[in-house]
Amino acid sequence: MEITYIQGINQALREEMQRDENVFVMGEDVGELGGAFKATDGLLAAFGEERVIDTPIAEALIVGAGVGAAVLGMRPVVEMQFADFISCAFDQIVNMAATLRYRHGGHASCPLVIRAPSGAGVHGALFHSQNPEAWFTRVPGLKVLAPATVYDAKGLLKAAIRDDDPVVYFEHKRLYRSLKDDIPEGDFVVPIGVAELRQEGTDLSIITYGGTLNQCLDAVRIVAKEDRLSVEVLDLRTLLPVDREAILKTARKTGKVLVVHEDRLTGGFGAEVAAIIAEHAFEDLDAPVRRLAALDAHTAFSPPLEEYILPNTNKIVDAIRSLAAY
Amino acid sequence: MEITYIQGINQALREEMQRDENVFVMGEDVGELGGAFKATDGLLAAFGEERVIDTPIAEALIVGAGVGAAVLGMRPVVEMQFADFISCAFDQIVNMAATLRYRHGGHASCPLVIRAPSGAGVHGALFHSQNPEAWFTRVPGLKVLAPATVYDAKGLLKAAIRDDDPVVYFEHKRLYRSLKDDIPEGDFVVPIGVAELRQEGTDLSIITYGGTLNQCLDAVRIVAKEDRLSVEVLDLRTLLPVDREAILKTARKTGKVLVVHEDRLTGGFGAEVAAIIAEHAFEDLDAPVRRLAALDAHTAFSPPLEEYILPNTNKIVDAIRSLAAY
Amino acid sequence: MPEAQTKREAGETAPRVEYELQLYYWMKLIRAFEERVSRLHRQNKIFGGVYSGAGQEAICTGICAPLQPGDFVAPLHRDLGVFLVRGVEPGRLMAQLMGKEPGLSRGKDSFLHGGDLERGVFGSTSMLGSSLPVAVGAALKFRMKRENLIAVAFFGEGTSSRGDVHEAMNFAGVHKLPVLFVCENNRYAYSTPLEKQMAIDDVADRAAAYGFAGHVVSGNDLLAVFDLTERVTKRIRAGGGPEMIECKTYRFHGHSEHDAALYRDKDELLQWESRDPIPLYEFYLEKRGHDVKRIRDETDARTHQVLQAAVEFAEQSPYPKPEEALEDLYAASPSTDGRR
Amino acid sequence: MPEAQTKREAGETAPRVEYELQLYYWMKLIRAFEERVSRLHRQNKIFGGVYSGAGQEAICTGICAPLQPGDFVAPLHRDLGVFLVRGVEPGRLMAQLMGKEPGLSRGKDSFLHGGDLERGVFGSTSMLGSSLPVAVGAALKFRMKRENLIAVAFFGEGTSSRGDVHEAMNFAGVHKLPVLFVCENNRYAYSTPLEKQMAIDDVADRAAAYGFAGHVVSGNDLLAVFDLTERVTKRIRAGGGPEMIECKTYRFHGHSEHDAALYRDKDELLQWESRDPIPLYEFYLEKRGHDVKRIRDETDARTHQVLQAAVEFAEQSPYPKPEEALEDLYAASPSTDGRR
Numbered sequence A, B: 001m002e003i004t005y006i007q008g009i010n011q012a013l014r015e016e017m018q019r020d021e022n023v024f025v026m027g028e029d030v031g032e033l034g035g036a037f038k039a040t041d042g043l044l045a046a047f048g049e050e051r052v053i054d055t056p057i058a059e060a061l062i063v064g065a066g067v068g069a070a071v072l073g074m075r076p077v078v079e080m081q082f083a084d085f086i087s088c089a090f091d092q093i094v095n096m097a098a099t100l101r102y103r104h105g106g107h108a109s110c111p112l113v114i115r116a117p118s119g120a121g122v123h124g125a126l127f128h129s130q131n132p133e134a135w136f137t138r139v140p141g142l143k144v145l146a147p148a149t150v151y152d153a154k155g156l157l158k159a160a161i162r163d164d165d166p167v168v169y170f171e172h173k174r175l176y177r178s179l180k181d182d183i184p185e186g187d188f189v190v191p192i193g194v195a196e197l198r199q200e201g202t203d204l205s206i207i208t209y210g211g212t213l214n215q216c217l218d219a220v221r222i223v224a225k226e227d228r229l230s231v232e233v234l235d236l237r238t239l240l241p242v243d244r245e246a247i248l249k250t251a252r253k254t255g256k257v258l259v260v261h262e263d264r265l266t267g268g269f270g271a272e273v274a275a276i277i278a279e280h281a282f283e284d285l286d287a288p289v290r291r292l293a294a295l296d297a298h299t300a301f302s303p304p305l306e307e308y309i310l311p312n313t314n315k316i317v318d319a320i321r322s323l324a325a326y
Numbered sequence C, D: 001m002p003e004a005q006t007k008r009e010a011g012e013t014a015p016r017v018e019y020e021l022q023l024y025y026w027m028k029l030i031r032a033f034e035e036r037v038s039r040l041h042r043q044n045k046i047f048g049g050v051y052s053g054a055g056q057e058a059i060c061t062g063i064c065a066p067l068q069p070g071d072f073v074a075p076l077h078r079d080l081g082v083f084l085v086r087g088v089e090p091g092r093l094m095a096q097l098m099g100k101e102p103g104l105s106r107g108k109d110s111f112l113h114g115g116d117l118e119r120g121v122f123g124s125t126s127m128l129g130s131s132l133p134v135a136v137g138a139a140l141k142f143r144m145k146r147e148n149l150i151a152v153a154f155f156g157e158g159t160s161s162r163g164d165v166h167e168a169m170n171f172a173g174v175h176k177l178p179v180l181f182v183c184e185n186n187r188y189a190y191s192t193p194l195e196k197q198m199a200i201d202d203v204a205d206r207a208a209a210y211g212f213a214g215h216v217v218s219g220n221d222l223l224a225v226f227d228l229t230e231r232v233t234k235r236i237r238a239g240g241g242p243e244m245i246e247c248k249t250y251r252f253h254g255h256s257e258h259d260a261a262l263y264r265d266k267d268e269l270l271q272w273e274s275r276d277p278i279p280l281y282e283f284y285l286e287k288r289g290h291d292v293k294r295i296r297d298e299t300d301a302r303t304h305q306v307l308q309a310a311v312e313f314a315e316q317s318p319y320p321k322p323e324e325a326l327e328d329l330y331a332a333s334p335s336t337d338g339r340r
């Protein structure tokens, strides 16, 4: 059956709540409203108020209480209404949750999932467009996911819920209803830590994740047709722990890498990817590792500004051509 | 007169408070105690309670109130007692302060300085050892400084106070009293955005900042003597906006770059430096860009663990030798 | 407003006719503006998140009218009225909502996330509650500079749950800073009703936890809000320290224009519609002997004209140029930048 | 403790002799442990930040003694006593402080930043106040699973200024969760005195802001703390919702062993030394007819022996192996990891 990306998320939550009574969801407006984006739609009716908890506006509490329940064996899935507000829970994530197992000498677990609707391109402006993943990919103890397909949205969320460590799960708002796919019914899990080759190619490699995967695939179709370029596309899916082998394999294969993400350039996750390649695939590179990302500004509101700042298919096409011509 | 790194900070505060009555300091225990590290020692006596404000334990308030005063023309210098606690003020820094000018369409300024005593190597363990700079170097609207010398500690802080934008100033705890230097008396400023070549060399380049500069210089002396290697050392000093020209210049000159910092490897600022070099100095590179940093763990307490995790002179010497031999 | 203010300061207790009509005009202008914004949003001329304050006009009006030029006001996401009563030009405000160049943020940010510091209106972020520490910092500056000014921070009852609110109020209490905290308690935070947000009835009771006074007032009663604000701000300005005013109110629309607000009870809405601040104030004007029908028509004509001009101005204004996206991140030429 | 607990549960109101002596032993053990830690710190055998709770022993003892196994306790940085009264082996605790392998955190973290969840002691971070939301989450779990257990969150009066504290208490109030909030008000946050931290006298008054009861008790009076805790925890366990106990107390040492505490008044210290909880409790034991001198000597001998053994155990224990630095970051073999 064809479902949307957000339905994939909703199904994952529902199935995991059915499978394991320790799974519960908590966040602002996740109950009767079903969440600002309807990710938790129907869960209140199905599982009741004790397992679908509307909270006050208190992000630190939401994450912190999730930690408290998780450490006692529950599997909370907490929602940030927008990923942008994750900054308000920052300490609870990077210090409380991420160090929990470590500071207990391995004698405690924190199986907590933090869902964060992220991403730009919906006129959300500065505070409803952020892609904050790189704040978390530098924090040991966390896992960081960024699904780009309906299948992965569902399968990675199920994996996250079953994982014994804290996971920050970035879902992309622009994909919620724009992305539809016919995925197998019932239970499946997408393994954490494994990238997926979305397209094989020989001339160059694109490494991307989340909101820019489809833009990249569109661009690849264009250059395949117009320029007869064969471009490989690697979807990272998991950013921490990142699949280094897959990154290095595609880099070594084509010798030319373009890293693409919607987050800003400077300090974005692409910097780490580029640095890994530059260090470990140096001998196989035929061109500089290029990065295409949002410009180093906040995501402005006015359409001409937003468009100027964000990556898009055309910009990716240009970058492919220029790198191919190197 | 020879002074310590922390005396340089203290002098900068004192002189700027004397020069400009809009400068004031605020934070936990900055008054009678003179700060946990004595950075604000004597300021209460000199300037009184209105300009040296002891706050409750409330990091979001400390930064937020700084923003409110700054937007009305004051020049607050607020202190995080330890850089680790900056996570509790995270939203106020990355969303409130960093976007202030932008979201006011340029019609407002936020001349705020956030001082953050950072760094490991003093048995501070997980929550008194952090090097959080890379959370901020990815935020447009902020400036991020990390002085490695007594002269820069003073001169950069003075520049930060006079700057019209929010500055996060990372001072390194290990240097506070271990670093002494004879610096000129009176007023001088170190420009923001300009790296400094600490050592000229021809065989390879080290790019570093903050707590690891002196370890690098020690290592360079060792390899100069024992291996007759000529190593160039670039001290970034400002991380945002970073001095790309200086980075690319040294990379192009020696063709071999080792990036060193005390922060963790993955997602550390070194990733951005390496990515810049890999993209823009590709043709001049004779070897992979190497990074030497703390291991991807929290800074553990027990001495063998801490030593294993952190970079040090010996590890730098080894990295230099291996890169030189490439 | 400054002109009106002068009249009120002259020591009269009974508001003068013109001043009372000015208050009426503001409420009507806010309502008309809100309605126009909703319409423009349906027409896709305003996009992104739009939060109507319809039903809550008496609060922005009653709180801001007694303020002084130079006072610092940090509005809530629903406080379009603050901008208007503080004197921001309707055309610029409309341009702001449409992402146009003359908007407060020059197209950078959306809706009310743009400030006009010349008129003492701070541009908040979306992070609810985060502007309370900022308002407290502004008050700190007023105190340090011995300025006879105050800071006003608006927040929703939902926002009152956030940590920043606590940190800000506590500090304001310790230093007896000139801050007025204004809680607009409209019974919902998005879909979440009061009883899921707090275990108490009145947010104003929290003031006691910080050593200052908290007051409850009907937020739909313009005169009540105005009179209380006058008395309270006089004390705050005189150095009496912070106070809190909690305005009980209700929003007529959903949380945002995207929200049908199905979680609300129809009866509840009906009850609150019967407390619409505008007819309530008209009733007062009638009691005062005004020809309300005439005044209403005149005011409607005036607000219509103002809005028409504002929309035209905004629509005819250009979008910012793409490259402007990289402007306004930093001061144009900082004296401290070594690379100029 | 479980054994002692049983006795208390048997329905007596007058504590039995052995139980009273057990409480005495705990206070003495905590004090002796604190003193030994200070000494070891001076000898550089314990390094890093060390925060003595000397003077506050009656709080950890009086709060924790009436608790049940399975209750969740989040201690403050100064609450070594929580670990001891909850039954953590002194040797493991000493090893923790020295960064040795058998320490609670296996050398990963310092001082009290290690938990022992089997004994219901949570390992906090340094970020003050951040464990309150966690305790609230633990209480949520107890509620969901219909467990007859409670969560206890300790915090200093200084910590009460942090936003996390507000968010946690508010949520606990809304859901009437089984949480006991314990404020150890020792009048200072590092060097900062009460009056610079809050504009009220009693932190307990804040409970009203969240819809639950707050109590003030002398934190140096073991019997008072114990009795109040018994009554309060009984209500909380029965589903009455959270409550707060504020213990007025004083720390005898500086903020940390690095701090000479010159900011304090000598008279103040003297007054509070005269309220030392241990002699106060000895006076009570005397009134009860005990031969206090004998008991003191016996207890001193016992604690000395326990500590001697603990120090020996810790000193003879190995440091962790360097490579262990990379262990305990993630579960050893997560079923979800595709790369195993």
Ligand SMILES: Cc1ncc(C[n+]2csc(CCOP(=O)(O)OP(=O)(O)O)c2C)c(N)n1
Residues within 6 Å of the ligand: A028, A057, A058, A059, A081, A085, A088, C076, C077, C078, C126, C127, C128, C155, C156, C157, C158, C159, C160, C184, C186, C188, C189, C190, C255
């Ligand atoms: C920190 C934070 N969390 C969540 C949100 C999303 N959000 C926007 S408005 C809103 C409800 C606000 O309720 P309230 O403070 O009562 O104001 P009202 O909308 O009722 O006027 C929420 C949850 C936000 N903007 N900021």
Ligand SMILES: Cc1ncc(C[n+]2csc(CCOP(=O)(O)OP(=O)(O)O)c2C)c(N)n1
Residues within 6 Å of the ligand: B028, B057, B058, B059, B081, B085, B088, D076, D077, D078, D126, D127, D128, D155, D156, D157, D158, D159, D160, D184, D186, D188, D189, D190, D255
């Ligand atoms: C969020 C945060 N800010 C600052 C500190 C530094 N710090 C450690 S203890 C302390 C004082 C704590 O005071 P209080 O809560 O009263 O506890 P006490 O030390 O008096 O027992 C401070 C400021 C911290 N640990 N965490």
Ligand SMILES: [Mg+2]
Residues within 6 Å of the ligand: C156, C157, C158, C184, C185, C186, C187, C188, C189, C190
């Ligand atoms: Mg509301």
Ligand SMILES: [Mg+2]
Residues within 6 Å of the ligand: D156, D157, D158, D184, D185, D186, D187, D188, D189, D190
């Ligand atoms: Mg204290």
